[in-house]
Amino acid sequence: MTFIDFQEDLRDEVERILKDFQYGEPGGEKNGVNVYSQMLPLRMENEKDPVKKFPHAIVKLSDGETREGGTWKVTATVQFGVYNEDNGHLGYRQVLEMVQKVLDRFAAAPYMMHKGRPYYRAGQDMEWFIYELDTAYPYYYGGCSIRFDVPKIGRADPFAYGRGEVGYVGT
Numbered sequence: 305m306t307f308i309d310f311q312e313d314l315r316d317e318v319e320r321i322l323k324d325f326q327y328g329e330p331g332g333e334k335n336g337v338n339v340y341s342q343m344l345p346l347r348m349e350n351e352k353d354p355v356k357k358f359p360h361a362i363v364k365l366s367d368g369e370t371r372e373g374g375t376w377k378v379t380a381t382v383q384f385g386v387y388n389e390d391n392g393h394l395g396y397r398q399v400l401e402m403v404q405k406v407l408d409r410f411a412a413a414p415y416m417m418h419k420g421r422p423y424y425r426a427g428q429d430m431e432w433f434i435y436e437l438d439t440a441y442p443y444y445y446g447g448c449s450i451r452f453d454v455p456k457i458g459r460a461d462p463f464a465y466g467r468g469e470v471g472y473v474g475t
Contacts, residue, residue, distance in 0.1 A: 426451075
């Protein structure tokens, strides 16, 4: 298991969580939420049909740490972007709907699967945020951060395990 595996599993889970959400894009069409890893795809000058970027969710890994005998503690942030031309500035509500859905999922059921079995565990300390930029209209942004326990490979230590075996530290 790598950090990239974790990010891809989380991206797939966020995609599943938001599968029923439909929001507008520039031009008036409604789309499901596009979910990306780490950043939005670049738009190439010669693209005939550029990737539709709104609405979107971006699953970012920002940092991680570990202590002896423990798991990796990895911070994952999911950033959301919506396009909404409503004069009442309701786009922030659409962002909050997605934030709430993701946070509720991991608050209620903290384990996330990897290859068909529970593998990662969301911590209970979660944060959310809204970017309030008056100049961004009709684009709205926000997100949430969750710290996950991600299993790690233990160290080969003949004194700790008796035969120099590699230990496994996981949830």
